[in-house]
Amino acid sequence: AQKITQTQPGMFVQEKEAVTLDCTYDTSDPSYGLFWYKQPSSGEMIFLIYQGSYDQQNATEGRYSLNFQKARKSANLVISASQLGDSAMYFCAMREGRGSQGNLIFGKGTKLSVKP
Amino acid sequence: ETGVTQTPRHLVMGMTNKKSLKCEQHLGHNAMYWYKQSAKKPLELMFVYNFKEQTENNSVPSRFSPECPNSSHLFLHLHTLQPEDSALYLCASSRAGGEERNTEAFFGQGTRLTVV
Numbered sequence: 001a002q003k004i005t006q007t008q009p010g011m012f013v014q015e016k017e018a019v020t021l022d023c024t025y026d027t028s029d030p031s032y033g034l035f036w037y038k039q040p041s042s043g044e045m046i047f048l049i050y051q052g053s054y055d056q057q058n059a060t061e062g063r064y065s066l067n068f069q070k071a072r073k074s075a076n077l078v079i080s081a082s083q084l085g086d087s088a089m090y091f092c093a094m095r096e097g098r099g100s101q102g103n104l105i106f107g108k109g110t111k112l113s114v115k116p
Numbered sequence: 117e118t119g120v121t122q123t124p125r126h127l128v129m130g131m132t133n134k135k136s137l138k139c140e141q142h143l144g145h146n147a148m149y150w151y152k153q154s155a156k157k158p159l160e161l162m163f164v165y166n167f168k169e170q171t172e173n174n175s176v177p178s179r180f181s182p183e184c185p186n187s188s189h190l191f192l193h194l195h196t197l198q199p200e201d202s203a204l205y206l207c208a209s210s211r212a213g214g215e216e217r218n219t220e221a222f223f224g225q226g227t228r229l230t231v232v
Contacts, residue, residue: 004158035220043204045223091159095219103149103172104221106159
């Protein structure tokens with residue numbers, strides 16, 4: 001079974017608008033971390049935001065916020081005020097277990113295209 | 117610039133060749149990883165090193181041979197590869213142990229490998 005599911009292969013958004021990228025996860029471990037990465041065409045994976053399973057509040061980092069719904073096992077990424085430079089692949093990932101014991105497992109990704 | 121450097125950026129090799137991919141990090145991390153990224157597939161974790169010891173080998177064929185001489189350097193030795201091994205190979209590092217937060221992986225820009 002897939003641990004991380006990203007159901008949107010591709011998304012389009014108008015510049016300056018907000019967009020939500022979906023991510024659901026599957027784990028029986030009570031302790032886990034959720035991560036979002038951006039991969040531009042250059043290939044490098046860029047860390048964007050982290051959400052811990054015990055965090056009470058949704059994580060935010062600048063224009064990025066994570067809509068964490070624990071009961072639904074979803075961790076959607078919200079990008080506000082989209083910019084042309086946001087066009088890239090976006091990957092949701094999960095690390096199970098306390099600390100850094102588990103390995104990062106990635107979803108298939110969503111390709112975001114920002115239109116001018 | 118994430119602090120993780122991979123060389124070469126591009127590599128074309130024949131099926132009978134022997135080559136090596138190099139990864140270097142100066143972030144003080146003690147966990148290093150090799151991932152394979154093929155088209156339309158999730159990132160596949162290949163190898164994990166924690167404190168220079170290999171802790172994970174995800175059923176990777178023996179034609180891929182990792183080496184971690186110290187906590188800052190990681191190599192992937194390649195020999196008698198197949199065309200289906202063509203992919204983007206990403207190296208990453210992270211802090212091992214301690215709190216779950218701040219355990220995100222930092223990635224290099226990858227080596228685009230083509231096997232002919």
